[in-house]
Amino acid sequence: MIKKFDKKDEEAGSGSNPFQHLEKSAVLQEARIFNETPINPRRCLHILTKIIYLLNQGEHFGTTEATEAFFAMTRLFQSNDQTLRRMCYLTIKEMANISEDVIIVTSSLTKDMTGKEDVYRGPAIRALCRITDTTMLQAIERYMKQAIVDKVPSVSSSALVSSLHMVKMSYDVVKRWVNEAQEAASSDNIMVQVGMVLVWLFICPPSCFSFIYPCLYHVMFPMHLQYHALGLLYHLRKNDRLAVTKMLNKFTKSGLKSPFAYCMLIRIASKLLEETEGGHDSPLFDFIESCLRNKHEMVVYEAASAIVHMPNCTARELAPAVSVLQLFCSSPKAALRYAAVRTLNKVAMKHPSAVTACNLDLENLITDSNRSIATLAITTLLKTGSESSVDRLMKQISSFVSEISDEFKVVVVQAISALCQKYPRKHSVMMNFLSNMLRDDGGFEYKRAIVDCIISIIEENPESKETGLAHLCEFIEDCEHTVLATKILHLLGKEGPRTPSPSKYIRFIFNRVVLESEAVRAAAVSALAKFGAQNDDLLPSVLVLMQRCMMDSDDEVRDRATFYMNVLQQKQKALNAAYIFNGLSVSVPGLEKSLHQYTLEPSEKPFDMKTVPLATAPITEQKTEIAPVATSKLPEKPAPSRQDIYQEQLAGIPEFQSLGPLFKSSEPVQLTEAETEYVVRCIKHTFATHMVFQFDCTNTLNDQLLQRVLVQMEPSEAYEVVHHVPAPSLPYNQPGSSYTLVRLPDDDPTAVSCTFSCTMKYLVRDCDPNTGEPDDDGYDDEYVLEDLEVTVADHIQKVLKPNFGAAWEEVGDEFEKEETFALASVRTLEEAVNNIVSFLGMQPCERSDKVPENKNSHVLFLAGMNLPDIYFILKGSE
Amino acid sequence: MGLFDKLAGWLGLKKKEVNVLCLGLDNSGKTTIINQLKPTNSCLGEKNWCHLLQAQAQDIVPTIGFSIEKFKTSSLSFTVFDMSGQGRYRNLWEHYYKEGQAIIFVIDSSDKLRMVVAKEELDTLLNHPDIKHRRIPILFFANKMDLRDALSSVKVSQLLCLENIKDKPWHICASNAVQGEGLQEGVDWLQGTD
Ligand SMILES: Nc1nc2c(ncn2[C@@H]2O[C@H](COP(=O)(O)OP(=O)(O)OP(=O)(O)O)[C@@H](O)[C@H]2O)c(=O)[nH]1
Ligand SMILES: [Mg+2]
Secondary structure, X not given: OHHHHHHHHHHHOOOOOOOOOOOHHHHHHHHHHHHOOXXXXXXXXXXXXXXXXXXXXXXXXXXXXXXHHHHHHHHHHHOOOHHHHHHHHHHHHHHOOOOOOHHHHHHHHXXXXXXXXXXXXXXXXXXXHHHOOHHHHHHHHHHHHHHHOOOOHHHHHHHHHHHHHHHHHOHHHHHOOHHHHHHHHOOOHHHHHHHHHHXXXXXXXXXXXXXXXXXXXXXXXXHHHHHHHHHHHHHHHOOOHHHHHHHHHHHHHHOXXXXXXXXXXXXXXXXXXXXXXXXXXXXXXXHHHHHOOOOOHHHHHHHHHHHHOOOOOOHHHHHHHHHHHHHHHOOOOHHHHHHHHHHHHHHHHHOHHHHHHHXXXXXXXXXXXXXXXXXXXXXXXXXXXXXXXXXXXHHHHHHHHHHOOHHHHHHHHHHHHHHHHHOHHHHHHHHHHHHHHHHOOOOHHHHHHXXXXXXXXXXXXXXXXXXXHHHHHHHHOOOOOHHHHHHHHHHHHHHXXXXXXXXXXXXXXXXXXXXXXXXXXXXXXXXXXXXXXXXXXOHHHHHHHHHHHOOOOOHHHHHHHHHHHHHHHHOOHHHHHHHHHOOOOEOHHHHHHHHHHHHHOOOOOOOOHHHOOEOOOOHHHHOOOOOOOOOOOOXXXXXXXXXXXXXXXXXXXXXXXXXXXXXXXXXXXXXXXXOOOEEEEEEEEEOOOEEEEEEEEEEOOOOEEEEEEEEEEEEOOOXXXXXXXXXXXXXXXXXXXEEEEEEOOOOOOOOOOEEEEEEEEEEEEEEOOOOOOEOOOOEEEEEEOOOEEEOHHHHXXXXXXXXXXXXXXXXXXXXOOOOOOOOOOOOOHHHHHHHHHHHHOOEEOOOOOOOOOOOXXXXXXEEEEEOOOEEEXXXXXX | OOOOHHHHHHHOOOOEEEEEEEXXXXXOOHXXXXXXXXXXXXXXXXXXXXXXXXXXXXXXXXXXXXXXXXXXXXXXXXXXXXXXXXXXXXXXXXXXXXXXXXXXXXXXXXXXXXXXXXXXXXXXXXXXXXXXXXXXXXXXXXXXXXXXXOOOHHHHHHHOOHHHOOOOOEEEEEOEOOOOEOHHHHHHHHHHHO
16 A cells, blocks of 8 residues: 555655645554554554654654553564564654653663664664663663674664763763773774675675675774764763873874774864863874875865864964865865865954965855855955955855855855954945845844844944944834844934934834834834933924833833833933933843842832842943854843852852852952862952952862862951851862952952962872772872962952943033053053953943054043942043 | 474464463563573574573573563464563553453462562452453463472462452463473463463
């Protein structure tokens, strides 16, 4: 019956999907034939296919029906039909998480994996590992160990890959298989087999090929085998740098057969290089470089890619990698050309000059029939070429931009964005191009890239502001992406009021209030308010529009309108600045927590905003280049910041509960060299009257267990060490934290900075490096750390004032203080700006930390907040 | 050649297929019994046969879930569902009751302590809706008869109150699965009931 069906389908040649209109309930009904004896393999096979198809279409199976189908399927193990059995394995894997009691097939699978039917063994192992949980793992451990070293490569490979999956679930058990994995990685029966099959290939007539192919399959597996074994070995050791280094040494010396394994080795080596900040004179780098001469293209490419992605690569080190990629550019294989040009494209972002050597090859690729390659070639040239070639290239690209996929359109946009930073004069050409792209069809990521790009052009080039805003206004008239619409509305609110003719934006904004979803309407109301607050002549009409918004059907929109209405009616600059331009500067999760606390313990006193920790590092406003769009996700709920997490952690320690809200947490400061016995870094947490020093310590000696670890601190000023919270125990390679609480000097406000000499004190218990079993008794020891500085920046929290002017006026003249400082040691303006920003730890506003070229005076706007609650705004110029 | 394959080869007839459930507490010897009934690898010469038998007995580990084995006798082709007897898996037996056409219930006759547990499981089985009203034959193996303190098959049938089973044919025989003793008798009975 099935056969007929298939045939008809083939004849029709329509490619129509025979499973298109499957109904879950009907399929489950059909699955009852699994219970019939004798089993009809063909029919059962077809039904299993349907079930798997449905599962893969995302059809939801309830636990009961899934379990019923699963148990019915288990009866099919009666049949010895090979195809059916393998379909059962697939079904088991698909249903492992939706059916109950899937362990029922454990014995059936262990029987298959140890049986004599080789085609069953590998797949049975893979299925078994999907249904096994930590409690069952012990029961199959013996089989797994045997399978890893099995002489049939497909079995061994399956066991290795499955072990790799199980590392996540049960590291400790899988760790015990390391010797087996080691054996698999260096097994040499591979060569014998390869040799044998090759001989066969030469001496056999073609009619024997059907016999040879299965053998070839067995030859291919050993290749993967090394790769899989290496993968498992690496994952078992990756937390132990020393072991990884040893492993790399071993394999880089002995060499590997499999190109896949080589590629992995290159990846491991470059990761290790990065972690250890190893210089390029390291043997690891030599190894990677030597792979540029490997006979497999795959390995050569991997090595080149690893080198170009290394941080701090010099032009000289890049050169050999780039020339390999250059060669690949003229390869007849599209995949290689693609890989090469894509990688060159990335290199061009950081080292455009290193890629200029390839310009000619890239020019040839512009007309490549593969559009993806062409796009990448052009966008690379845009980065490396001269300003004069920009127009030509842009024209070329517009000829086919409609043919390429969104993903590549995003690449084009990114190239444009980079170009605008490099050649600011080109921004009008680009803006034009972008606005055309904005009108085209395209998905969210693409549109977002364009919008981000336009926004960054506007920010970099004040003269492009009005054109840019106009394009964006046009875009939101017909924009289906809420996120983009609200983002643009926010921008309009921020920039619009400061343009020569703010009134022209009002119409676009108000249209949103009439036409769009709640979120967009709310954003539109906020934008409107900003116009009203800043432009007196627009205020009356803004008030009228607000009035209308107060009738909105949505709560949030009404609330905002009512709020802004009342603030605007006061007509006070300070109020406008505080509540309309420069919104909240507290951390949102922090606010949520404080409010919750307040509702739990209601009091007569009104809620005090000052008890809420400030928001930290408003990086989004600072960044200048577009982040690679593909990796960033939609903005969701505000994630707790680093500081919110610290606040939570510290609050969990009883000694620190009475310290009040956490004001600021510093970046970690290293107190030891990277490669020492103990690695210690410190994070300084500032509270109103105290500081907590958090020492994150790692013990890198596998023959020691440290206990009661604390850091003793000797201050140079009147700081008083109040309390230590030791880390109870530091086993090998498991980081732990020790805390020291210090009271700030309250009588001497000038003593903000202080130097502490630090010593780590602890009890050592020697232990067996293999088992980790510690000796019964230990001895006290200490370890001198580097000095720790507390600086001005630790007492100041960054606050972002999006509208610095308004904030400055809000503070008023009577608080203004002017002083002149000479900065003797700095040579350039840029250096001065950077030094001031990092010394004071304040937030640069209005992008004033970017010093335009060829200027000899500059105004820097900084905003910060001092302890306990003094706002601190600084305007500096030279 | 396995114990029951002798005739099968000669006759070459298509045999009637029977699904058998093999139940009983853990460690009672179900898997060992079925392994004995299974045909062994026929390429092996007579000499290796003993060796293999031993290896089979040694290799037996507690079953997890179930496993399906097949063997043939002169007239029938058996498909046995060898279920796991461990407590946590016993409630999974019932998934397979419907298609069981016969039951082999194995008792470790040296395990007096758990005889009540075996009885409880048997009663639950007999009262299950999928079993209760069907006249399916039940073969009991009072296994491990070789052990010193093993109870006799009569004693076992008393302890399990087998005489109360009225509506189903049943039979009990003492067995030693490791040596294969008593198994033939049981299977002969099973064949006869059909
Ligand atoms: N002395 C003796 N030992 C036996 C006999 N039958 C089985 N055994 C042993 O009893 C142990 C358990 O046997 P299994 O066949 O695994 O028992 P099972 O009923 O399948 O157990 P589960 O799979 O856990 O339900 C094994 O060590 C066997 O060698 C017997 O007749 N005499
Ligand atoms: Mg068993």
